[in-house]
Amino acid sequence: MFETAELGRKVSRKDFAEQEPDLHTALLKAQFALQDARVPVIILISGVEGAGKGSVVNRLHKWLDTRGVETHALWDESEEERERPFFWRFWRVMPPRGGIAVLFGSWYTQPIVDHALKRTDVDAYERALHRNVQLEQLLVDDGALIVKFWFHLTRKQQQARLEADLEAGTASPQLKAYARSYKRFTKVSERAVRLTDRGVAPWHIIEAAEEYYRDLTAGRLLLEAMQNRLALLAMTPDPAEVASETQIVPTVGPTERTVLETVDLSARLDGKDYEQRLEDRQSELRKLAWKAKEQGRNTVMVFEGWDAAGKGGAIRRVTAGMDARLYRVISTAAPTDEELAHHYLWRFWRHIPRCGHMTIYDRSWYGRVLVERVERYASPDAWQRAYQEINDFEEQLVDHGVILLKFWLHISPEEQLARFKEREQVERKQHKITEEDWRNRERWDAYRAAVHDMVARCSTDYAPWTLIGANDKKTARIEVLDTVCEALGKALD
Amino acid sequence: MFETAELGRKVSRKDFAEQEPDLHTALLKAQFALQDARVPVIILISGVEGAGKGSVVNRLHKWLDTRGVETHALWDESEEERERPFFWRFWRVMPPRGGIAVLFGSWYTQPIVDHALKRTDVDAYERALHRNVQLEQLLVDDGALIVKFWFHLTRKQQQARLEADLEAGTASPQLKAYARSYKRFTKVSERAVRLTDRGVAPWHIIEAAEEYYRDLTAGRLLLEAMQNRLALLAMTPDPAEVASETQIVPTVGPTERTVLETVDLSARLDGKDYEQRLEDRQSELRKLAWKAKEQGRNTVMVFEGWDAAGKGGAIRRVTAGMDARLYRVISTAAPTDEELAHHYLWRFWRHIPRCGHMTIYDRSWYGRVLVERVERYASPDAWQRAYQEINDFEEQLVDHGVILLKFWLHISPEEQLARFKEREQVERKQHKITEEDWRNRERWDAYRAAVHDMVARCSTDYAPWTLIGANDKKTARIEVLDTVCEALGKALD
Numbered sequence: 001m002f003e004t005a006e007l008g009r010k011v012s013r014k015d016f017a018e019q020e021p022d023l024h025t026a027l028l029k030a031q032f033a034l035q036d037a038r039v040p041v042i043i044l045i046s047g048v049e050g051a052g053k054g055s056v057v058n059r060l061h062k063w064l065d066t067r068g069v070e071t072h073a074l075w076d077e078s079e080e081e082r083e084r085p086f087f088w089r090f091w092r093v094m095p096p097r098g099g100i101a102v103l104f105g106s107w108y109t110q111p112i113v114d115h116a117l118k119r120t121d122v123d124a125y126e127r128a129l130h131r132n133v134q135l136e137q138l139l140v141d142d143g144a145l146i147v148k149f150w151f152h153l154t155r156k157q158q159q160a161r162l163e164a165d166l167e168a169g170t171a172s173p174q175l176k177a178y179a180r181s182y183k184r185f186t187k188v189s190e191r192a193v194r195l196t197d198r199g200v201a202p203w204h205i206i207e208a209a210e211e212y213y214r215d216l217t218a219g220r221l222l223l224e225a226m227q228n229r230l231a232l233l234a235m236t237p238d239p240a241e242v243a244s245e246t247q248i249v250p251t252v253g254p255t256e257r258t259v260l261e262t263v264d265l266s267a268r269l270d271g272k273d274y275e276q277r278l279e280d281r282q283s284e285l286r287k288l289a290w291k292a293k294e295q296g297r298n299t300v301m302v303f304e305g306w307d308a309a310g311k312g313g314a315i316r317r318v319t320a321g322m323d324a325r326l327y328r329v330i331s332t333a334a335p336t337d338e339e340l341a342h343h344y345l346w347r348f349w350r351h352i353p354r355c356g357h358m359t360i361y362d363r364s365w366y367g368r369v370l371v372e373r374v375e376r377y378a379s380p381d382a383w384q385r386a387y388q389e390i391n392d393f394e395e396q397l398v399d400h401g402v403i404l405l406k407f408w409l410h411i412s413p414e415e416q417l418a419r420f421k422e423r424e425q426v427e428r429k430q431h432k433i434t435e436e437d438w439r440n441r442e443r444w445d446a447y448r449a450a451v452h453d454m455v456a457r458c459s460t461d462y463a464p465w466t467l468i469g470a471n472d473k474k475t476a477r478i479e480v481l482d483t484v485c486e487a488l489g490k491a492l493d
Numbered sequence: 494m495f496e497t498a499e500l501g502r503k504v505s506r507k508d509f510a511e512q513e514p515d516l517h518t519a520l521l522k523a524q525f526a527l528q529d530a531r532v533p534v535i536i537l538i539s540g541v542e543g544a545g546k547g548s549v550v551n552r553l554h555k556w557l558d559t560r561g562v563e564t565h566a567l568w569d570e571s572e573e574e575r576e577r578p579f580f581w582r583f584w585r586v587m588p589p590r591g592g593i594a595v596l597f598g599s600w601y602t603q604p605i606v607d608h609a610l611k612r613t614d615v616d617a618y619e620r621a622l623h624r625n626v627q628l629e630q631l632l633v634d635d636g637a638l639i640v641k642f643w644f645h646l647t648r649k650q651q652q653a654r655l656e657a658d659l660e661a662g663t664a665s666p667q668l669k670a671y672a673r674s675y676k677r678f679t680k681v682s683e684r685a686v687r688l689t690d691r692g693v694a695p696w697h698i699i700e701a702a703e704e705y706y707r708d709l710t711a712g713r714l715l716l717e718a719m720q721n722r723l724a725l726l727a728m729t730p731d732p733a734e735v736a737s738e739t740q741i742v743p744t745v746g747p748t749e750r751t752v753l754e755t756v757d758l759s760a761r762l763d764g765k766d767y768e769q770r771l772e773d774r775q776s777e778l779r780k781l782a783w784k785a786k787e788q789g790r791n792t793v794m795v796f797e798g799w800d801a802a803g804k805g806g807a808i809r810r811v812t813a814g815m816d817a818r819l820y821r822v823i824s825t826a827a828p829t830d831e832e833l834a835h836h837y838l839w840r841f842w843r844h845i846p847r848c849g850h851m852t853i854y855d856r857s858w859y860g861r862v863l864v865e866r867v868e869r870y871a872s873p874d875a876w877q878r879a880y881q882e883i884n885d886f887e888e889q890l891v892d893h894g895v896i897l898l899k900f901w902l903h904i905s906p907e908e909q910l911a912r913f914k915e916r917e918q919v920e921r922k923q924h925k926i927t928e929e930d931w932r933n934r935e936r937w938d939a940y941r942a943a944v945h946d947m948v949a950r951c952s953t954d955y956a957p958w959t960l961i962g963a964n965d966k967k968t969a970r971i972e973v974l975d976t977v978c979e980a981l982g983k984a985l986d
Contacts, residue, residue: 004949123616259497456497
């Protein structure tokens with residue numbers, strides 16, 4: 001695979017000087033056009049140690065308008081980063097629509113190094129690579145352009161570079177360490193390039209022994225990728241007319257039974273019993289939260305449910321017992337400008353807690369398959385893809401040790417109506433009822449089908465949905481607290 | 494995930510009888526329409542043991558016109574099958590365009606059983622599942638419709654079924670064995686469903702406790718999937734107008750250096766030296782071929798090269814020494830009708846040898862990225878996808894223990910011209926030169942770029958390309974034999 005990057009290709013200083021101005025102009029033009037088209041561009045700078053990746057980055061800085069470009073060196077993880085799932089650090093640096101991110105080191109770096117140094121076996125390595133493919137697919141599905149460069153040197157060239165650097169006193173520790181196992185690194189890297197060389201994010205292997213050829217080639221390939229994307233945008237027909245391979249999975253009709261009909265809505269708790277159990281559970285949770293802090297375990301809770309089902313009240317009963325330094329409640333309202341400029345999961349990745357902390361999402365990423373599906377804010381392709389994206393996302397959390405709990409608060413349409421009316425009548429509750437609530441209510445059947453599909457596809461053994469009967473608020477709150485305490489108790493043993 | 498298939502849904506005998514005729518008619522209609530549209534349909538029947546999968550298959554036989562349907566029970570591998578890579582048995586039963594295959598058991602069966610019985614760890618399991626996704630993507634990219642059913646029972650329902658079967662004396666060994674570890678199987682199956690539930694081939698989970706609901710639902714979901722595909726075909730605009738996410742990877746221009754320029758074309762062997770070395774190597778190969786037979790190792794060789802580069806002559810020098818029972822030469826000419834009705838890899842999968850045997854392909858699957866690319870028989874999307882498909886295919890061969898060798902016989906354009914002219918002048922050689930050869934010659938630069946890309950993308954550490962300088966036929970033949978003997982010698986130690 002790399003033999004085609006060992007041909008001794010060169011560009012003279014003179015030729016480079018002649019060709020650079022046009023390339024520079026064309027790159028700027030393409031950058032501005034993609035900015036206008038709001039396409040995020042992600043450039044991965046990878047390859048053999050000593051191949052001059054730093055110089056390439058400097059050259060790109062010269063050629064592009066740096067106001068739209070962010071460069072991130074993704075070397076060793078920081079403490080902040082180690083306390084989150086692997087992909088968190090990459091989500092942090094994702095460019096907004098219209099921006100360019102140059103990633104010096106990437107989601108490939110650690111899997112390659114780990115496998116080359118035999119810290120992981122081949123199955124684990126391939127699994128990591130497949131996760132990279134999934135991430136790239138998700139970004140491309142969202143409109144991103146990903147340009148992946150692999151800069152190659154032969155063993156001899158790497159050795160020569162090492163010796164020169166040693167003499168100059170500028171050899172990086174990586175170069176020293178990796179040059180010792182050139183063959184192993186090459187074999188391992190070949191596997192990464194091969195398995196992740198997909199049409200939506202192909203690799204460009206560049207012969208890096210000679211700097212003018214290397215930089216000019218990288219610049220040209222980047223330009224071609226940008227121009228191709230612009231050409232594609234220009235020719236895209238009406239999206240409604242584009243046939244998609246995605247199969248439409250039929251959903252339940254209004255007369256069919258759904259998983260919501262299995263929820264018991266009849267249970268009632270009397271006031272005294274409720275107070276006692278509430279107090280017991282809250283004091284238990286207080287202790288568990290500290291224990292989680294000690295053990296460095298994160299907790300993430302998701303609250304979804306019908307309008308007026310009592311999400312806010314249930315959340316307050318969960319947090320009431322806890323030290324405010326240990327938790328955050330994230331209310332998911334309409335996205336900010338910055339959030340809209342990113343993938344829909346980005347706004348949730350931002351808030352993933354550090355070790356030992358708790359984040360409670362009042363509404364969550366499930367909006368993609370609930371409101372965005374029902375209100376058609378997301379295309380059928382987009383929300384159907386989301387089930388898999390969400391499962392992958394949650395698996396990353398759980399694999400990292402996050403305790404993940406998901407609640408759907410279920411009430412009957414009659415109970416909702418009663419609560420809406422009460423809200424309209426009681427002054428201090430009037431802010432809680434809007435036109436939108438009434439509109440949503442009219443779409444009860446569509447939401448019911450969406451909830452059913454959400455449970456069918458995203459209730460997993462590592463992150464099951466808990467459906468809570470909430471016609472009686474007290475019962476619902478105690479059931480939530482019971483579930484939280486049991487899950488934490490079990491996980492923290 | 495499976496809780497939405499535990500809702501106690503039922504259909505009465507009467508309702509079933511009322512609804513069946515319309516469904517039956519609609520299914521037949523959809524079947525004939527897809528036959529006309531030449532869409533191959535693959536139906537996977539999977540799920541919990543005891544869920545009545547056999548009855549569902551019988552029902553489908555009743556509803557569909559059986560002339561277009563083939564059903565395959567994919568239980569334990571036969572001896573024939575064990576001697577080939579895992580996917581070989583599935584490639585055997587792929588339906589032709591316009592046909593339907595009902596697969597009772599599938600590429601999921603063995604990975605699930607292996608992991609449930611803890612013969613494989615989770616990384617190996619996920620890797621197997623990802624390979625399934627790749628296979629399905631490849632089939633869908635080729636136009637197939639894949640409908641995947643998962644029939645679900647609760648533990649209690651499975652137990653009841655087991656007891657009934659035991660009493661009737663009809664309990665299958667699988668049911669007896671798997672019912673003991675219901676929970677483990679469910680967890681493992683959930684992972685399979687979750688990780689392979691992609692839009693191009695989604696899973697349909699069906700509650701299977703009650704037969705009328707089960708069969709009616711399966712029939713309806715199948716019908717919807719077929720109808721959706723037909724609707725899609727009707728609305729597809731001109732393919733040239735459909736924007737594809739696939740990035741176009743730039744290729745080398747006529748003035749750029751390619752990997753072919755690194756091949757030494759100057760070597761010459763004199764007649765006497767040649768005869769001696771030929772004899773030595775052929776006698777060595779004779780022994781190695783028997784050794785491979787004893788050790789049960791397959792060998793696959795691929796010969797590609799310019800027209801008149803001497804592929805046939807080189808192949809004859811390889812086979813001359815060997816027992817004719819041990820090898821087959823497959824000349825890849827224009828595909829047969831049956832081959833055209835399948836995926837392009839199907840015709841090569843057919844000929845994968847049993848253990849201990851050797852298959853030599855005179856031209857091969859690389860036609861996809863050579864002639865089909867240059868002559869535009871395949872779309873850019875299709876041939877760019879092919880690099881990955883070919884790498885995956887070859888990896889399966891090598892993982893199964895196949896010794897895989899790939900030769901490109903390289904000659905200069907001047908040498909080709911001389912050989913063409915000689916062929917025209919010598920009567921016994923005239924059949925070897927056609928108009929097509931002259932046409933191909935005019936596209937030298939396009940082929941040169943295609944060969945370069947082929948080596949760049951498909952020369953892997955497990956299946957490298959060997960580029961042979963063939964301006965001197967004798968040198969080329971000896972070099973091929975040297976490479977074959979060394980590779981076999983090394984692999985058979």
